[in-house]
Amino acid sequence: MPAKTISIMGLMDLFGDEAKSVAWLEKIRWQGKPTCPHCNNSDHIVVRKGKRFTYRHKACRKEFTVKTKTIMRGSNLPIQRWLIAMYLAMTARKGISSLQLSKELGITQKTSWFMLQRIREICKQGDSGFMLKGIVEIDETYIGGKEDNRHANKKRKGSQGGSGKAIVLGMRERGGSVKAMQIDNASNSALNKALQGHIKRSATICTDEWRGYAGISGYTHRMANHSAKRHVDGSAHANGIESVWAALKRGFCGTYHQFSAKRLDRYANESTFRLNKGNCAIDTIDRVSALVRNAGDKGLTYKGLIGD
């Protein structure tokens, strides 16, 4: 069954005003039963009189809203705006720029930029909890600097140090999900480390013959030989990863004009999250639900965002 998209009218029904938006979010986060985020308990919760959308947990005596301990905490923005921002970020094929989002929501670009950074952060958390399996294609790409090319030029791989390029490592499970993350360099130890956390030991990995991959241990490993213009093993190619780079670069070139290599990792997360949720025929509104279920706060502050 193809994924259902939601009409503007449908969106208005869900997020037409703050009360509707809060009700929707409470249903998604708490299955309708307010749960104290301070102690994870849903007993003895009362509505706080005189404070909109606020609850009080009698047992721990703390107050909370559906925003507490999520990426929305500490933000004065209505939940309605957050949800619409997430919807736009999840459904725009190329992502949405902070400038465009600021216009859509009638907020400053500084605020919309902050929202997008936080949304990207939960994309990362949402995608971090699973491991790729089966046949996994792996490749890396170099972004920034004068050129914006894949590693077709092998010489570049060994000379990353002063090039000013950022490296993104991509992994694609054939017929399954994708992951992408920024890595410091394409050395054997950096690649080994990146793979361990994201690919199951039982998987078969497919890479090119870059020496950084040659020393990968712990996996069945098929290597494609590009320089000899043939494949050592016909099934060893990592061609499927192209779609990840395509999505990533569409975003960079088309949307994120003020792209910063420092924040590449978050762009990569947003891009793969959209790919993963978009590829498996998930209805558009369910993508937003998937996002808010992961909206737990990991202490991301404005200072933390701009300082890294």
Ligand SMILES: [Zn+2]
């Ligand atoms: Zn409590």
